[in-house]
Amino acid sequence: MRTSSRAGSVEKNFWKIACATTCVLLFFSSCMMGAMHKRSTHKKPAPAKVEHERAPETGARKEIIRTESKPITLAATPKAKASSTLLEDGRREFAQENFEAAERSFQEAINIDPANGIAYYYLAKTKYAQGQFEQASGVLDKAEELLAGSKEWMEAISILREMISHAAN
């Protein structure tokens, strides 16, 4: 009786075990697939996110891709890293009001990495400190373009812009 019941339980449980094993296998294989997929697409840029909208008035389907605002990443590339070292040098000089030396460092930082928005911001600030308002404002335009992704920087830029226009008038 016991034996038969035990035999019966094995038979009954066979499906349970099979199901569980299959589930586990499926789970692992899907994980593996995912990992492999990830690996294979690792080098390609992330596919652009297509947004579906309805056009105003006509209500027509509209597929659009928006520019994703790039986060301001400090020293993401080798030249950005090298540039940020010079930026730090410049900021030290700026803090000590050595504007000439600061300006040189900021220009060098830009020279190495022309996409270093923060360096343009500080260059503008240095020019402002030296009373070169028009030049400061032009350089700030460039800082604004490069730092558009950061709220904090945009705030700092608008404050500086106000200071420049106030001083220039």
Add this chain to the structure above:
Amino acid sequence: MSKKSGLRRLWRWLKTIAFLSMAFILFGSWYLHHLTRSIELRFEQSQKWKVPSKVYSDAEYLYPGIDLANKNIKAKLNRLGYRDMGLKITGPGDYAFTKTGLEIHLHDFDYPAEKFTGFPIRLDLSKNIVAKITNLATGEELSTVKLEPELVAPVFSDEMEDRTLVTLKDVPEHLIEAVILIEDERFFRHKGVDPIGIMRAAVKDLFAMKIVQGGSTLTQQLVKNYFLHNKKTITRKINEALLAMILEHRHSKAEILEAYLNEIYLGQRGRSSVMGVGEAARLYFAKNIDQLALGEAALLAGLIKSPSEYSPFKNKEKSRARRDFILDKMYDEELISARELADAKGENIVTPERPLQVVKAPYFIDFVKEQIGTLYTPEILTSEGLRIFTTLDMTAQIAAEAAVSDGLKKIETTYAASLPKDHKDPLQGALISIQPQTGFIRALVGGRDFETSQYNHITLSHRQSGSSFKPFTYLTAFDPKRSKKPFAPSSFIDDTSFKVRAGGEDWSPSNYDKKEHGKVTLRKALEESYNIATAKLAIEAGLDNIVETARDIGITSDLLAVPSIALGAFEVTPLELAAAYTVFPNGGIRAEPISIINIADKDGQVLEKRSIEMKRVFDAGPVYLTTNVLKGVLDRGTGAAARSMGFKGIAAGKTGTTSDYRDAWFAGFTPSLVTLTWVGYDDNAITNMSGSRAALPIWTNFMKSYAGNQQEDFASPKDVILVKIDPKSGQLATKNCPETSFEPFIEDTEPNEPCELHPAPGVLKRIFGK
């Protein structure tokens, strides 16, 4: 009577003698005074040596992660006067490629307001990429180092003398000892003239029955150098001796020695004379004077006798023999020990690569001189030793010069049949390359050959811009704030011949292929450079608006609001046009081109500086749309030859061909470099060459060599969106559109109507059918 007359005669004689001696004394003292004055004047002058101003390139930064593939670092180090030591560096100015990387012992360099003292570094390389930079003196890891600026050219007076001043305390003792030993052994014992030396020389001369050797002291040699008298006549010799004695009387031995060491001729660098031991140490050993080894000092002393004969550039064996001769003599006089003698003789004579050309970027230098000419007199420029630091990148400049010269030769051989027969002047070409974010001019080739024509085509010539101006017509049209009507790259324009009245005459544009293309997208029209479509677009966008755009990008010539303006029917300088193109990679900001960063005096004080100047002149959105279309010019349109020539970097640009094929242009850019090339004749003759045939290959070769195949793309501003449209209708793509593409628009100017050509069935229609 006779006694009386005898006395009278004696008296007369005495009077004559007294008169004569008086006259002699008077003349003598006048003459001595004259000599004293002239030598003092000269000596004083020479204390303020005429040191030519020097023009330098920009410094080169090295940092971990930088790819040296396009930098040609070995050539750069050679130009900077570093010496290739093979496997191991031993001292300042050396470099060596080791198994794992590159070791350099950096030179000292006086930057404006900053003195840099060189130290040894190691760059660990992985393929061509710098993995790590280590200061070998301290073991410290460095985030960046800079290679000093390259000397591009000295600004000489007519004398063409180049020197680096030294003070006596900088000069190694061994060098002073060797110079005195070999040139004037009794220097400290004579008073300007050395009778013993003269006797020795006279005996020799007597035997030879002509003047073969002068017993000249250092002081006499110095005097001789001052007045550049090479003739060996007796009067000259006497004068020289007198002057030397005067000099010795009035100045200390140390002053005279220092003057001598700075004045003596020691060889040639190209066409300029290298004067003094300071400059010679740089020329022959790439070192500062205080860094010379014993053997090098001995050789330098040995060179004085005949720089051309003993030059280590010319004959290493001969110069080794001369060096060893001097070292032996120093040992005999107990100036050096046996050990020092052996070590110095064991030194390898390693010279840096010899610079053949003194002026490396002649048109650029000319341009720089023209600018500083307004600030300083020629006298100051040729004598005060100013140092002018510029934006030039020599690696770019060399690539540019090669590209222009090779490109023109190639045109002449490949298209000889198209060019006019027996044209009196050669075909000219020019190139300028600017870093758009700073306005730094990185390379400038103003013409084909500076020796034959100094005319700078980049900065001076006014030529029709032709189709290379077209992008600015499109830029105006894409800008909702400027254009009368909104346009996008996918908008349509009619490329069908039309006539307008302009300036009292009928004007009708035609295309280069003499065909009409009907309804085309603006993208297609610009990619293929259609004239009719572009002129029509200009009219629709507003001719006044095009003029305003031209002003904003810095075009200064007279501009009329006529339709031909859209096709570049006005003149620009290539410099103006290149500067205008900086707005594209710079998101609408125009950078003022600059060539001089700063000017310092010989003590390192900054006299003048120029700094980055820029201004936003366009919104980023329309600029991005234009750039996006201009990428297509290279990928598919009139600039596609660049791709077939193997240039793979992300770039955009526009060809330009003026009416009747007089000017060929190409203006193109990557996110970090704007380069413009031009080909044409000076007398405006017809070349029969289009921009893509003549100017584009030069541009491509330069960009391949200098910019490489960078894959950094142009940054898209926030207000630009990509919308899926049907390119046939330019309207929103529906499910039924067989062909769709994502096209850029400035947000809120995109189409909102579904494609009329392929309408999608509505929901009700889908359920109930027709």
